[in-house]
Amino acid sequence: MKALAHDRGSPHMLRAADAPAPVPGPSEALIEVVSFSFNFGEVAFRVPDLPDGTIPGWDAAGIVVTPAADGSGPPAGSRVVTFGWSGAWAEQRAVDTAQLAVVPDALDLGATAALPVAAVTALQAVRRLGPIVGRRVLVTGASGGVGRYAVQLARLAGAQVIASVGNPGRGIGLTELGAAEVIIGPEALHGRVFGVIDNVGGRQLADAYLRLESGGTVVAVGKASGEATTIDFEEARMRVDRGRIETFVIGTPLGGDLAELVRFAGRGDLDLAIGWRGDWIDYRQAADALVNRGIRGKAVLDIRRTDG
Numbered sequence: 300m301k302a303l304a305h306d307r308g309s310p311h312m313l314r315a316a317d318a319p320a321p322v323p324g325p326s327e328a329l330i331e332v333v334s335f336s337f338n339f340g341e342v343a344f345r346v347p348d349l350p351d352g353t354i355p356g357w358d359a360a361g362i363v364v365t366p367a368a369d370g371s372g373p374p375a376g377s378r379v380v381t382f383g384w385s386g387a388w389a390e391q392r393a394v395d396t397a398q399l400a401v402v403p404d405a406l407d408l409g410a411t412a413a414l415p416v417a418a419v420t421a422l423q424a425v426r427r428l429g430p431i432v433g434r435r436v437l438v439t440g441a442s443g444g445v446g447r448y449a450v451q452l453a454r455l456a457g458a459q460v461i462a463s464v465g466n467p468g469r470g471i472g473l474t475e476l477g478a479a480e481v482i483i484g485p486e487a488l489h490g491r492v493f494g495v496i497d498n499v500g501g502r503q504l505a506d507a508y509l510r511l512e513s514g515g516t517v518v519a520v521g522k523a524s525g526e527a528t529t530i531d532f533e534e535a536r537m538r539v540d541r542g543r544i545e546t547f548v549i550g551t552p553l554g555g556d557l558a559e560l561v562r563f564a565g566r567g568d569l570d571l572a573i574g575w576r577g578d579w580i581d582y583r584q585a586a587d588a589l590v591n592r593g594i595r596g597k598a599v600l601d602i603r604r605t606d607g
């Protein structure tokens with residue numbers, strides 16, 4: 300089968316390659332992949348010392364070719380969106396049945412490849428804020444994949460959402476997704492917020508923390524800026540009184556949350572927020588755009604289109 304393989308010497312440490320088809324374990328289904336997505340973390344932060352030839356990739360959507368041998372999961376022919384810690388960027392992947400959700404016919408199957416890591420992260424991070432109905436929530440890096448889902452899901456949970464982006468162009472579409480306000484960086488925030496979902500880290504995380512209401516929470520999801528974060532806690536004590544920063548790591552298996560997100564999307568409550576979509580032959584273009592802050596939302600790469 301054809302795949303994108305890890306290769307230290309290539310741009311983005313990726314090259315198009317021939318690879319053996321995966322052999323599923325007892326609780327894994329074999330999927331024919333129609334589309335996959337790129338996440339910032341797996342493109343920008345992939346460790347160089349993976350063995351060359353490893354097939355990376357977390358998110359893929361496709362059709363079940365062989366159901367899991369242990370009888371779990373959907374039958375052959377089912378349309379599914381899937382997650383695993385590797386193997387998504389290929390014509391076939393083997394995936395644990397606890398890490399997938401069935402996609403209804405009404406949804407464009409390939410487009411749902413945008414969902415797994417970014418949307419489940421946003422869902423779990425919003426939950427970590429606790430009850431947010433009627434409360435102000437700031438999302439940093441709101442222009443990106445996790446950010447565009449976090450804006451929508453915090454809004455669905457009843458929050459007044461303030462979306463923070465790098466420049467006005469990066470904020471296009473966020474009002475339509477439910478942001479009450481779009482600002483350029485947390486330092487532009489007026490007043491305080493009950494919760495923060497921070498995707499950027501560094502200076503933005505420190506600024507956002509100092510703008511918490513007393514008793515508020517920052518969920519520290521990511522460090523897209525690459526900057527370490529310095530917080531002057533003496534200053535924080537004077538300004539915030541009480542407020543906490545929680546580290547965040549996506550919780551797996553994520554099949555249950557993924558199914559919920561597919562339901563939201565099917566009902567029209569969640570936009571898939573795809574900012575780049577194209578043939579997987581153009582993977583370098585997609586990866587360049589993603590790491591250079593050139594995509595508003597998710598990048599989806601099609602192996603074959605099924606939506607007409």
Ligand SMILES: NC(=O)c1ccc[n+]([C@@H]2O[C@H](COP(=O)([O-])OP(=O)(O)OC[C@H]3O[C@@H](n4cnc5c(N)ncnc54)[C@H](OP(=O)(O)O)[C@@H]3O)[C@@H](O)[C@H]2O)c1
Binds near residue numbers: 441442522548
């Ligand atoms: N903890 C977890 O389990 C978990 C799960 C998923 C993702 N993450 C992390 O969360 C972060 C967001 O992920 P994502 O998939 O939403 O990424 P993304 O689509 O690339 O979005 C990241 C956003 O961060 C902003 N940003 C600020 N400085 C940046 C810089 N120097 N380089 C790149 N972006 C910069 C950009 O917004 P502007 O251009 O508008 O400033 C960009 O839209 C990443 O760090 C990722 O690794 C963590």
